[in-house]
Each structure stands twice: as structure tokens, then as C-alpha cells.
Amino acid sequence: MHADDVLPIGTLARRTGLSVSAIRYYEERGLLTGLRSAGGQRRFRRSDIRRLSFVRIAQGLGLSIEGIAEILAGLPQGRTPTAEDWGRISRDIRTVLDARIAALERTRDKLDGCIGCGCLSLKTCALYNPGDRAAGFGAGPRWVMGDRPPSAD
Numbered sequence: 001m002h003a004d005d006v007l008p009i010g011t012l013a014r015r016t017g018l019s020v021s022a023i024r025y026y027e028e029r030g031l032l033t034g035l036r037s038a039g040g041q042r043r044f045r046r047s048d049i050r051r052l053s054f055v056r057i058a059q060g061l062g063l064s065i066e067g068i069a070e071i072l073a074g075l076p077q078g079r080t081p082t083a084e085d086w087g088r089i090s091r092d093i094r095t096v097l098d099a100r101i102a103a104l105e106r107t108r109d110k111l112d113g114c115i116g117c118g119c120l121s122l123k124t125c126a127l128y129n130p131g132d133r134a135a136g137f138g139a140g141p142r143w144v145m146g147d148r149p150p151s152a153d
Helices: 009-016 020-028 048-060 065-072 083-117 130-137
Strands: 006-008 042-045
Touching: 006 009, 009 020, 009 042, 009 048, 020 042, 020 048, 048 065, 065 083
Parallel strands: none
Antiparallel strands: 006 042
16 A cells, blocks of 8 residues: 555544544444554545545434444445445435435425414324324334324224
């Protein structure tokens, strides 16, 4: 590996906009792998700029560190990822993002209906759950999550 292909942690921090402590944390969590110089100093591959930029974007989209680590595990260590590598990652993450978008749209639509109708009637409100009927579908806000309440009695 050529000397220009590795960066000290401070340079990586400046290039990515992350703090040195954040980079160390991501390294501990397995999102990137640091190298050690002969003097024991941390060095990182230039390609880690892209990895960390991806981490920032993925976190902004609401992905967990664990989820990001799983995605990044599909990228090669020791070489710069190719367009094909990133394309595969993009296809994998698209499914997660599509599911999140669908959940957000369902929630928005339910809230618009509930807040916008103005009836405030528990008998006609779509979020009302008499007799805890939603419990049969599982935990959480089932109607907002996409399950359909049974028709009114």
C-alpha cells in the first residue's frame, strides 16, 4: 500500500466532518478497520472517507449502527469499493428504505384523517380500538402499522 493511500485519523476526521472519537467508535463497532503505523499510530485507507460518508448518510436516513455494519460487511476491506460494490449495497438498502417510506406514509395518512376530520368521536375514529381488537394482530400501533381494523360492529 502506498503512503498516499493511508491517512492519519485527524486527516480522516477533517475530510469526513466527524470527530476523532466518532471515528474510533465506528472502528470499535466494526464499520471500518484501522491500520497501525510502525509507531502504533492509527492510519486509515483513503477509501474509508467513502465508508464514513456512507455511515453519515445512512444514519441520517434512520438506519441503526448494527444495520449499517451489516450493509458495510458486504464491502471489501483493503481496496476501494467499485461502482458495482456500491450498486449492490444500494439495492440492498433500497428495500429497507422502501419499507420505512411506506410506514411513514401510512402514519401520515392515518394522522391526517384523524386530526383532519375534526369529529373527535371515539365511535367513528379510525384509531379507536374498542375491546382492544388490535391486540390480536400483535404488539404496537397495529392500525397505523398497516393492519386493517375489523369493520364496525
